[in-house]
Amino acid sequence: MPSSDLFLEVGLSHYLVLSAILFVAGMAGVLLRRNAIVILMSVELMLNAVNLSFVAFSHYMGQMDGQIMVFFVMTIAAAEVSVGLAILVSIFKRYKEVNIRFFEHLKG
Amino acid sequence: MILSAITFLPLLFALVVLLWPNTKTLRHLALGLSIIEFLASLAMLAHFDSSTASLQMVERFTWIERFGISYFLGLDGLSLWLIMLTTFLTPIVLLGSWNSIQDRVKGFLVSVFVLQTAMIGTFLAMDAIFFYLFWELSLVPMYFMIGIWGGQRRIYATVKFFIYTMLGSVLMLVAIIYLMFMTQETLGTMSASLLDFYRLKIPFIGGQFFTLQTLLFFAFALAFSIKVPVFPFHTWLPDAHVEAPTPGSVILAGVMLKMGTYGFLRWTIPLFPEASEYWAWLFMTVGVIGIVYGALVAMVQPDIKKLVAYSSVSHMGYILLGLFTFNQFGMTGSLYQMLNHGVSTGALFLLVGMIYERTHSREISKYGGLAGVLPLFTIAFFIITLSSIAVPMTNGFIGEFLILLGSFKAEKAFAYVAVTGVVLGAVYMLWMFKRVFFGEKGELVKDEHHPLHDLSCREICVLVPMVVMVFWMGLFPNHFLDFSKASLDHLVADRSNYQLAIMGDKAEVKAATTAFNKAEASQ
């Protein structure tokens, strides 16, 4: 495959690379951001990257399974977010703080 | 049935003691039960057939079928006396600790009985995993005994004891498992039976460390060496002994150390004949080092109990030396010395405990002139001292003489060094004896507010059996050795291809006797 195709024709690998970039971006967010809510969002970003990769695979394999999986993942992600936010809210009530550097009482 | 009874009766007794409602009669009950156990072991002795080297009174049931592990108890001349020693010492220990253990008596008695089961099981189990089970189980009650009823640094001592011993034994476990797989390869089915292990031909290449037999040999030997303890693994011993309460020391020195030497005799040497032969120099060397080193260090101890503990190191060095001579004298001597050490060192610890009960000190320098105050105690201590330094007519002499003779026959150089132990043994024991019993009265002895009392009736009852054994074993060793002769003969003669038959099992008897006859003929 000539190298020009890389730019002209959008294929599976493009989607995969994009999903990888998104995933890494999400990971970076988890690793680097201090705000708990942003971290939560970064996790969601990672899950969405996964979704993208599912969809891409599904599409290029001509199979519907992957698309269905995305629904599941989205549902679960939603549940996760709700749980996460619930926890965050209860934490915020207690600490008045969402900076994760504040939660380092358990260690050692 | 009789072996199961001997092994598990104490466990039952432990339960009885646990459930016994009356705390006042607890000690009497325990003493009675331990005497019952002793009588049971006498019945076992009466049933013993000393004419054969085969396993007797065998009980064998499948336990864990998948791995060929069985409930396998068997008795022969190698284990007989060690079991007798265990059952003999237990009532004595209980009687000896009548007053010294005041706190949590029930727990203590339960520990003693559980420990007894574990020790007897170790000597009787003929299945590797079954053996290992008892071997490890024995740590627990002893751990509690030292840890709960011990002295100042008891926790340090007991944890050290536990960890050291466990460290040794886990490698043995790996080796056992490996051997089990070897049985699967050669015999078709997996088996943990010692008799099947004996059938294995384990590849050995002299001169290389990383050969199978050598590695397995060392895995077993390490476990036993730590238990014995062999120099340089001995440092747990003085700590454990010093901190342990008297009964703990007695059992530890009297029986538990023998588990190590018994392990060599039963497992290491016959299982790995070539490796044992090849590395014999190493074990004879550490044995000899143990003899001299233990004696020298014992000499300068300020604490009587520590002195006795180091003397144990020295004595166990003799036993190790004897085991690796691979001749009749050395091995017989070692087996005998195991019993001797059990009696004499056990008695020494009892005696030290008695004096400790009176003065609450074990520092040699605080004593002096005891002989004038406690004549009976002095006599008892002196007799046991004689046994410890192997004066003829006492038991110690027979063992030491045979071991030295055996080592002289096997390798003269070791005997030349080991014989210095004869002198050094006298030096450290008598020097201690002199400082404690002779001379002017020491600060503890002349304290007028607390006049010391000579041995009570109970203490006399504790010591008399020991003293009787000292002379009985010294004057009539054949009464004891005749029972073990066949087994030892078999081990020495047929060591390179050691097989053990089960008495009454026809096919096995035949196989073993042909092997035996062959060895006889070649000799």
Next chain:
Amino acid sequence: MSHQTLMAILILSPLVGFLINGFRYKKHSAELSGSIATGAAVISFIAALLMVIDLIGLPPEERKIIVHFFDWIAVDRLKISAGFTIDQISAIMVLVVTGVGSLIHLFSIGYMHHDKGVAKYFAYLNLFLFNMLLLVLGDNLLVMFVGWEGVGLCSYLLIGFWFTDKEKAAAGMKAFVTNRIGDAAFLLGMFVLFLTFGTLNFQEINHMVPTTSELTWLAPITLATLFLFIGATGKSAQIPLYVWLPDAMAGPTPVSALIHAATMVTAGVYMIIRLNPLFLAAPNTMAIIAGIGGLTAVMAASIGMTQWDIKKVLAYSTVSQLGYMFLACGVGAFGAALFHLMTHAFFKALMFLGSGSVIHAMHEEQDIRKMGGLRKYLPYTHLTFLIGWLAIIGVPPFAGFFSKDEILWQAFHSPRGHWALWAMGALGAVMTAFYMTRLMALTFWGKSRVPKETHPHESPWIMLLPLIVLAILSAVGGWVGIPHVISEILPGQPGNLLETWLEPVIKSVPGVAEGDPTQEWSLMGVSVTLAVISALLAYHFYVRDPSKPKKVAESLGKFYELVYNKYFVDEAYFGWIINPLVSLSKGIWYYIDVNFIDKTTYVVADLVRGGGQFVRGVQNGNIQQYAMYIGLGVVATMTYVLMR
């Protein structure tokens, strides 16, 4: 009575005595305890006598009574029975042991009368006798060894009898440990013998000894005999292990007489005589034995000349006399050694008991500088002591003369002998005469230097009786071994009785020639003359001119100091062996046990702990850090897996 029963009575009677007295250890009655103990000893003596009479009844070649009680040890080829033999050698020995032993028991009743531990004392004494009998009668080396260690043990107990005195307890321990060194060598000797001959039985070994002599040093028989000899130096107080004997005088005096003069210390000599064919096969060992014996004889005698303690003088004298016996053994004169052993037992026991009597009279004073002129207070003691003195300095016809002369003659004449050995013996004899005369002079003769508050008194009859009996024996005991040169000129003399008696069991040195009577006479004359001159000199020094010794000592200067301080041997042993050993032990305990082995385990433990601390530091509570570990873990794993 069968021999079995007699033997049992002979051996067990003292044991029974021991047990009886042992169980009444708190009792104070010297009469009762002493009677029990003495009775036991006497019963033994009678039983021994009966057996010896039976023995005499047998034809010379078959003179052997073997009694076998039970199998003691039976392991493989090692078959040791509790068997006992009375033959020509042990017959003499057993009579000496039980006979002299009985007398000393008797003496002890008087001597220990006021001691509180009298029952204990007699128990020990009986126990000693029992062990000595095992030693003497045992028909194999191992049974002998039982007695051998047993007498050492009793010696320990009796030396430290007054245990409240630290010095005395220490002396006991010194004796035991020194003996133990010898015993360890004895064990090695037994091992060599067993591996060579496959047996430890005396008869069998002596039968199996090859007729040819071994010439190399490491040959089995030479090695075995050397080890056994080292054992003997321990028990019989020879160089280099003699140091315990002078200290052993801390024990009660009768004990010194019994154990440290008459019986136990001669065990080494006895053992060599018992194994004479074996030793004969090892000429190298023999040479060493002779050399050590001669050297000890001279050295101990020289120390004896300078000591002030009455018992110490006798102790060194004993060492010196034992040297003679070894000298005799070394030159192959086993008969002479046994002869001297016997006569020495008589006169040295006599002198020790005599000194006991003196000490008793002087209220436990042992320093001869505080005595003098005791002759008038202690007439009987003096008289008996005088006989002992004559015997030891070798004045004919007292016992010592014959035996010592025999030894000197053999040292010169035997093929294994040498003029130098004779010279050493003669020098020893001269010194013996000197210090013994000195002892007599300072104690009994001259002016009294007794402190005013002391009132010496003669001992009771119970103590005098043994003295008298022993004095008679010292006087006439030598007549059983009159040398040929003398017996030839005496009419109606049966010749050398002892030599005839011992003939079947003592092997003679190969190549021994008939002695030249003229030579023998002249040597005899020389030694006796020299001894008499020396004795007269001592008399002059200490009775006539008491200021002289000091001057002589001063003129000798450093040399006198050296001898007076016993050549500093004790100090050397302490400084060079014992103290370094103790320091070494402390060192290895501290450096190897505590600081190396334990520390190593601590290092491992610290390592584990350090690892724990590290993990604790890593586990810092920060979620992002944790997520980072996960991320890093994923990346690392992925990299490694994809790398392949």
Next chain:
Amino acid sequence: MNFNIGIADLIRVSPMIVLFLASLIPITIKVLRGNREQSSEATLFQGLGGLAAAAILQMTVYMAVSDSPNPMVFSNALVIDGVSFWVGIIALIASAISLILMHDNPATNGEQFSELVFLTLSSALGMLILVAAADLLVLFIGLETMSLALYLMIAMSHEQKLSKEAAFKYFILGSFASALFLYGVSFLFGTVGSTYIPEIIQHTGQLISSNRLFLIGIVLVILGFCFKVSIAPFHAWTPDVYQGAPTPHAALMATAVKAVSFAAFLRIITTKSLVGSENLFTILQWLAVLTMILGNVAAIIQNNFKRMLAYSSIAHSGYILVGIITVGVSERTSFGASGVIFYLVGYSLMTLGAFAIVSLFEKDENSKIQIDDLAGYAKRHPVMAFCLTIFLLSLAGVPPTIGFFGKFYLFTSAIGEGLIWLALWGVLNSVISAYYYLRPIVVMYMKEGDIEDAGSIMNPTRVAILVSAVFVVLLGIFSGPIYSIVEKALS
């Protein structure tokens, strides 16, 4: 595909259905009572009843299905086999015991106990799905059901500070790991074309060495499991969460959650699948060793009892990973796998016991139990102290307890496959572990103190502890038959 959902399928999943329905009972009652708690005993009984019913049904279904040629449910979504049965039972029992602890623990029993029961049973439902899942997606759903319920349970504790932090940490890291796991699943899907596990395994042998994407996928999936079972370096959440969570929840996490995660792990790693990638095989071994060492050395210096148990549970994960690796390289799957299952049984029992004792000590929701606090316990409560001793010795692997036999089977299979060095590391680590397991024993028996536990004389926790202790010993001594049954079930 044929989506025929028959009555048979419904029967086969009846344990889950029952569990789901049962989980609703207490909370429904609470709603019906006007948001007032009924008595906590009643709630507890309802919860336990649900778990018991599920367990009975599980057993019945297993009996009925185990011989049938097609053990699949819902057209290959779930599978009923030995692993799902045994681990499911472990999970149910562990949940039941945890429920008992929750009832007795001040941090969990109170206002919202009904909700807690609901969550616990939901979590158990997730576990049942997880162990039975034959499809990665179903597996993921089970995993999330279980985890989400747990996050909430932890956050619901009456203890206000640490538990919130623990829940938060667990949640963030759990989601993070879920994302990683799911990402891996997507790759597997992309390369194999299906998320059906047997199909993936079928392709493994060929794809693992030829397709990098597949390799990345499988590694991510495996590491996702490693997170759940706290294999170092993915373990970091474990100590914090176990310590911060109320003790009953910690018990649940340390036992049931770990057991089901390992069971799911087992499904991925089966016959010879790892042999294709030597490096994966190697690195897993190193992870196992690292986990054992890290868990043990860190446990040695802990003072907080729960934290010590948390590190010890990490170390145990290391041991079990040895078993998992053995399965991966073995031709006889059932041999190693039954070792793992047996170990899980034993480990769950003894860890539950240990946590139960800790829970017994907690007087109020803010209690922090240090090891040194146990001083003198043996004098006050000899029976309880003795039970704890049994649990700890079992954890240390002293015979004849189940802990010893668990290790024995695990290491035996490892040695059988030639992984001797792993076995050596394992046994050496158990020596290190003995040191810290002995510490509470030392404190209880050998030091003076007057601690009093919070429980009444005969409360359910005590009963649970006693029963566990008895089983720890009995199952140890009679481990042979059980092992054989497990092995038979797996083959």
